[in-house]
Amino acid sequence: MGEPLFSKAVELEYQKKCYSQCVSIKRNALRALLDQRRLLSSDLLYQAVNYAVSHCELHRDSTLLGTLVEVFDERDYQLFLAYWFSERLGMKCSMDKGSVRFNPSGQPATRDLQFKAGVAEFLKYGLKRRQSDVQKAEKKNCSRRESLCSTLGRVFLVAMAQVRKLIRKYCVKRLAWNTLAVSVR
Structure with missing residues (x-):
């Protein structure tokens, strides 16, 4: 050079x-x-x-x-x-x-x-901060929030389904018991 x-x-x-x-x-x-x-x-x-x-x-x-x-x-x-x-x-x-x-x-x-x-x-x-940097940071935070929310939502839905099953089971037993109790009287 x-x-x-x-x-x-x-x-x-x-x-x-x-x-x-x-x-x-x-x-x-x-x-x-x-x-x-x-x-x-x-x-x-x-x-x-x-x-x-x-x-x-x-x-x-x-x-x-x-x-x-x-x-x-x-x-x-x-x-x-x-x-x-x-x-x-x-x-x-x-x-x-x-x-x-x-x-x-x-x-x-x-x-x-x-x-x-x-x-x-x-x-x-x-x-x-540059707008693209801000948008990337917001997008990154949103994706974390969404994944957390979707994970928590799935856990909640699974728990609710199990609760429904238990309620149905309990109600069926209770209903069967009540009908049995009524017929016995």
């Missing part, structure tokens, strides 16, 4: 520059005019996220992650980014009063988690 176009050092420097530009958005007065949807799907944020993730993996310093989450005003975007970082790095996130903190959770990191694919899915569905 050949050598990469840029060396690792140049790529890291570019990612660091993108990170500093994203952080400067946080302090900029024109922040309210930015479309956060476009910012989330921009290459600038993608490079900044890559830098923050590599920095966190290398130095175990998660402060850069929280700073990137705080760039966004809308809660859904903050939650998406925080959840993505948590899943990608195997960390636990806590958010309170404008500060975001990440702590190790003991769960393994998901290294093959792709940021752009996650962003595309988030922009398409939001924080909700």
Whole structure:
């Protein structure tokens, strides 16, 4: 294939520059005019996220992650980014009063988690689960319920049939006894 176009050092420097530009958005007065949807799907944020993730993996310093989450005003975007970082790095996130903190959770990191694919899915569905996933889960639950109900129903029907047999048997004996008792008197 050949050598990469840029060396690792140049790529890291570019990612660091993108990170500093994203952080400067946080302090900029024109922040309210930015479309956060476009910012989330921009290459600038993608490079900044890559830098923050590599920095966190290398130095175990998660402060850069929280700073990137705080760039966004809308809660859904903050939650998406925080959840993505948590899943990608195997960390636990806590958010309170404008500060975001990440702590190790003991769960393994998901290294093959792709940021752009996650962003595309988030922009398409939001924080909700995809409809097909929800339908599959409901279908799975319904089939379990139906099988349980049908099993319980069958058991109930068998029990009722046995009860009917016992009642008939008892009634026949009782009827025979009563007719015998009447004839004897």
